[in-house]
Amino acid sequence: MEKILSIIFIYILVENFVLQRFFGICPFLGVSRKTETAMGMSMAVIFVMTLATLVTWLLYTYILVPFRLEYMQIVTFILVIAGLVQFVEIVMRKISPVLYQGLGIFLPLITTNCAVLAVALLAVRQEFTFIESIFFAIAASIGFSLALVIMAGIRERLEMAKVPQALEGTAITLITAGILSLAFLGFKGMLTL
Numbered sequence: 001m002e003k004i005l006s007i008i009f010i011y012i013l014v015e016n017f018v019l020q021r022f023f024g025i026c027p028f029l030g031v032s033r034k035t036e037t038a039m040g041m042s043m044a045v046i047f048v049m050t051l052a053t054l055v056t057w058l059l060y061t062y063i064l065v066p067f068r069l070e071y072m073q074i075v076t077f078i079l080v081i082a083g084l085v086q087f088v089e090i091v092m093r094k095i096s097p098v099l100y101q102g103l104g105i106f107l108p109l110i111t112t113n114c115a116v117l118a119v120a121l122l123a124v125r126q127e128f129t130f131i132e133s134i135f136f137a138i139a140a141s142i143g144f145s146l147a148l149v150i151m152a153g154i155r156e157r158l159e160m161a162k163v164p165q166a167l168e169g170t171a172i173t174l175i176t177a178g179i180l181s182l183a184f185l186g187f188k189g190m191l192t193l
Contacts, residue, residue, distance in 0.1 A: 003193070004135050007128075010191055011139035017115045018147040019181040020188070024115030028148055029173060031106045038152035040099040041106060042145030044088050046138070049116050052081045053137035056120040057130060077120045078111075085111045115144055126193075151180060 017023045024045075031041040056077045064070050089107055092100045100107065110116060119140045123133040154176055163172050 004132060006191055006193055007132060007135050008139045010193060011136060012143040012146060013184060013187040014190060016143040016147055016184050017118065017140050018144055019177075019184040021118070023118045024113050024144055027106050027109060027113055028144075028151065029177070030109075031103065032148055032151040032155055032173075034102070035149060035152040035156060037099070037102045038148045040092075040096070041103055042141075042148055044092065044103070044107065044110060045113070045116070045144055045148075046141040048081065048084050048088055048110050049119050049141035049144070050134070050137040052077070052084050052116055053120050053123050053133055054130075055080050055084075057123050057128075057133045060124045061130075073121070073124070074117075077117060081116050081120070082111045115140070147180065147184070151177065154180070 011017070015021060018025065018028045027041060027045075032038050059076055059080065060070075060073060064072060064076065085108060088110070089100075092103075092107065119137055123136055126136075128136055155173065158172060158176065167175065
């Protein structure tokens with residue numbers, strides 16, 4: 001139980017995939033303009049990242065390793081992630097067309113979100129058990145979502161703020177992301193596995 005709690009804390013705050021490992025920067029910067037869209041993307045990423053990690057862990061453990069096909073790991077994982085993203089896209093189009101339109105191109109880009117692939121790969125490379133992999137994936141996706149929603153809230157406030165002309169747009173966004181990353185760096189070293 002202690003290891004699971006450590007995994008949860010570490011991968012939400014200490015080893016945040018966006019702010020400390022810099023995975024998933026494209027959707028982080030692209031979808032963080034509005035809190036509503038950030039929340040929608042967060043739910044999609046939580047679902048895809050968790051389910052992808054579970055499916056890939058099972059495939060790796062019970063098919064790739066026994067048949068000595070470990071070298072097919074990345075290809076297999078990418079195919080699983082692509083299939084799950086297609087499923088999420090179809091469901092979101094039916095359930096919430098407004099959110100589907102709001103996410104635009106960034107929804108299919110979950111397929112190429114390196115954070116999703118990184119979590120799936122790290123779950124097997126760190127030799128987590130099945131239960132640990134579940135909590136690892138959930139914690140990593142919550143950490144991604146936390147960073148995304150915080151950034152969206154800050155960017156919404158920045159739209160109303162008076163920003164020097166030289167810093168408008170991408171510049172202030174990157175500066176804000178850097179400061180947010182520094183804030184999360186304060187958790188570094190608090191806990192290790």
